[in-house]
Amino acid sequence: MATTPGQRLLPVVVDHLAQANPAQRIGLIPTGADVSDGYDTVTVQRLARAVDVFAWWIEKQIGRARKSETIAYMASNDVRYLIFLLAAHKTGYKPLLPSTRLSDEAYQHILHATDCHAFFYTPEKQRRVSEIEAFRPDTTFHEVPSIPELFSTTAQPYLYTKTYQEAEDDVAIIIHSSGTTGMPKPVPLTHGFLATIDYAAYISRPQFRQSTMFHNIQPDTLVLSTTPFFHLMGLLAFCESLFHHIPFVILPEKPLSADLITSAITATKPAAAMLPPSLLEDMSHVPAARTALSTLEYVYFAGAPLAPEVGDDLSQLTKMITVIGSSEMGIVSSLVPQGKNVWGYFDWNPAYGVDMQHVSDDMYELVIPRRADSRRIHGIFHTFPDLTEYRSNDLFIRHPEHPHLWKYHGRLDDVIVLSNGEKLNPITLEKIVEGHPRVHRALLIGQARFDTALLVEPNWALEGETIDEKAFIEDIWPTVERANEAVPKYGRIAKSKIRLSDPKKPFQLTPKGTTKRHAVNKDYKDEIEAIYAAAEEETAAVELPTTLTIDNLHTFVRSLIANLLDRADLGDDEDLYAAGLDSLQTIQLAKTLNKAVVAAGYPAGQEITQQQIYSNPSITQLAVYLHDLVTGNLRTTTITRADRLATTIEKYTSQLPRRTTPAVPAPAKSTVVLTGSTGSLGTYLLHSLLTDSNVAKVYCFNRSDAADRQQRSFADKGLDTALLNPSRVEFLTVSFGAPRFGLSEAKYADLLENVDFIIHNAWKVNFNHPLESFEDPHIKGVVEFISFSVRSKYNAHLSFVSSVSTIGGWTEKLGPVVPETPIENVDAVLVQGYGESKFVGERLCLAASEGPGVPTTVFRVGQIAGPTSVKGMWNLDEWVPTLVKTSKAVGKVPASLGGAEVDWVPVDTLSTITTELMHTRRQNQSTTPHAVYHLVNPCKTPWATLVPAIQTKYPGMQAVPLDQWLDELEAIKSPSETEVREKPALKLLDFYRGLAGEMLSASISVEQTRGASKTMEGLGAVTGELMGNWLGQWDF
Incomplete structure (x- = not known):
């Protein structure tokens, strides 16, 4: 079975290759702390011997596993990760590979969750290990041998005798989630999961099409790997080396930088490299790094989107290929897109079976449905063997001209919900801003706020310790304006709402290199509050003209609206909403006018609401309204609703033309x-x-x-x-x-x-x-x-x-x-x-x-x-779906809709x-x-006749009076993003309160319609079965 693709086990493959092809290169490893110290070649024979040495050493330290216990490993990012992994397999243990950057609480959580009581480490991690040891008294800690020791010592072969069928569901590796929104979650990956990585090279694909992974690279061609081995992408490089003879190049243990990558590419001459987007953005501005990138056939990037300007630029130097996957599901099989300027898009391999399901607006979620051959090709159904489909939470948008191409657009939990319920995906805007050479990171803010703000982390390595914030913002403003075009108007950033980060508080990142959105929001809580407080003060600072003539108020209103819409060419009587004023800007304008009028000593200013703006939707109408408000003449200027509607109808009926020639009878079709x-x-x-x-x-x-x-x-x-x-x-x-x-x-x-x-x-x-x-x-x-x-x-x-x-x-x-x-x-x-x-x-x-x-x-x-x-x-x-989703979350559904x-x-x-x-x-x-x-x-x-269908879908759901259901929701003060997502009815409480009150007291005649349509004549009531169909479609 060692040679059957999709049924190969790593320790068996290593021992088999050590006999069949002992000189095969596994990878190049640095011999010192710098690239200039040189590289050493690791052959499969050397690896196999080192694995046996390490396996016997583990057995000597803690014995052979009795019931597949968990053992942890923390180390410098060197070849010992791989040796430890295989040695753990041979000794029967489950290897846990925690990140080296977790907090004490996270280590305690992950070790407890995996029932781990043996911890192995390299000397470089001694200090951190000592800190962990202090709160893990029931755990033994073991410093592992050095690389020279492992490669120079000989030992008897340590046999691994399981077949693939016996080991398929055994845990091969435990990694963990990033813990972006809480504690990291252990992710056990089985040998069956790793076998799907092996089989990925053999999945069918359309003729002449190239896979986005390494499967088109010639055997024994080097690939530079920059991802830690405790991360899936790092492990992927190792699996590709053993399964498909694509050797890797490892970097010395030091922070990633453009200089380090440049020197490694120059020294080892790989054909391809796996590089994080943030590093590519840095390299794009360094001439030597650009030269190094141009020597590569392929650059693979994953974990986050790449700034559009950077991708467009670098795609002129080398073939840019985007890859997507996760700890739980592995890599999604896709094809290298064909065409110009499509480097940032995914073209899913039809044989893999991706289902792109519409979420809202132009966004779709990547969903993997289970099928007969899923265990062979879908890693996710090894991670979650009981699922019938996997919803990734990853969002995509289609290419505007090629609908089979998809661009990553963030995650469902990235979506920002403003205080009025408007939704905004921040990813595209942030990546455009991050394309500016002076910007390292950008974070859009606005959850549960009236409008958005932007927190920018400058590239402090280039800027130095001091920075002129105002000049910096002016410099990046053209880029921000371009980024604003990528989001709806309600999500656009005002220049006054941009702030720079504190160099002493760098943005926290995930192992993938993406910004930990929730963590940064927490770290900068006070600064964010200050941004919005300053905006309130700015609103309060707007003053009415000293002399309140119509002309002065006209000029005053024009200035406010021109600033809001960034337009100076508005006509005096032009409809503001046709000109682009939106609901958020309406609220902002009403608030500004309210404060200005009240501050000038006119209490009537408190009457200025959104509705007043809606009712006076032009510069002239607003100026007249303000003038009448402050002079006490409002009542004399109003007309009845009936007159207003009659005037509008007359305005347009007077424009209707007359037919001048007789019409021809309508055709048969x-x-x-x-x-x-x-x-x-x-x-x-x-x-x-x-x-x-x-x-x-x-x-x-x-x-x-x-x-x-x-x-x-x-x-x-x-x-x-x-x-x-x-x-x-x-x-x-x-x-x-x-x-x-x-x-x-x-x-x-x-x-x-x-x-x-x-x-x-x-x-x-x-x-x-x-x-x-x-x-x-x-x-x-x-x-x-x-x-x-x-x-x-x-x-x-x-x-x-x-x-x-x-x-x-x-x-x-x-x-x-x-x-x-x-x-x-x-x-x-x-x-x-x-x-x-x-x-x-x-x-x-x-x-x-x-x-x-x-x-x-x-x-x-x-x-x-x-x-x-x-x-x-x-x-x-x-x-209706909003009500159902919320009912599922609270475990209660309204028994009626009032009188409706x-x-x-x-x-x-x-x-x-x-x-x-x-x-x-x-x-x-x-x-x-x-x-x-x-x-x-x-x-x-x-409505009560449909409630049983909901209760069948969600067993245990209690039917309660509508008022009680609403009272429980209204008791949730300042709901979190998660609560709003789980209980979306929180955004529509006024609607549900008014539902019964909006009922017609008269019945609506439909007799004429029934006589004119046979379908209407036979239309029956909405049934529980029909509600069941909708419930199945929503599948909350």
């Missing part, structure tokens, strides 16, 4: 424009249209290039991607509020000639923004579609996807039933900009039918649920209903130019 096709409902709508034989073609209108995203969305939901044939669907990038949607005259003319039906599904969902912020492009977009229809050959039918928020304020005073007719009374509309904007859209559709004669349909959509299919998933960020009942419609069912309604409207539009349909489930069911 429909050509459809669909907007918002990449969203959840949009994806299923597109699928329904493409599977409909009566639809000739679909044009998808989106605000950004959507073809790749649509492919991914179909695949994620288990929909047939072959339907996305360019002959049936065409993706167009449009601007909804622009003339001709921003399309060329030729393309617009083509659409006018062919399109006969429009489903307008794209709309901003933000319940804080005022009506005015929806005008451009959303309401303007409705006008553009009406204009399109009037000019089109077939008088294209416009169907508008509205919302039940347009009837959410309906009371019994308006009638016992909400009819499927146009709404006249604005009191029926929820008091929110979103609902009001949908109401305006509905009224525009009615006006288009009554005036220009455009056939229109309004779909008032209620709560959209997850799909009925096994594939696909109800968005994890929505309120479940009238949800599954998203795939809803798309079918919509398509059926489209055909109904094509048939009756000549007699009924305008129609309204309510897309809510006619068969309501109490």
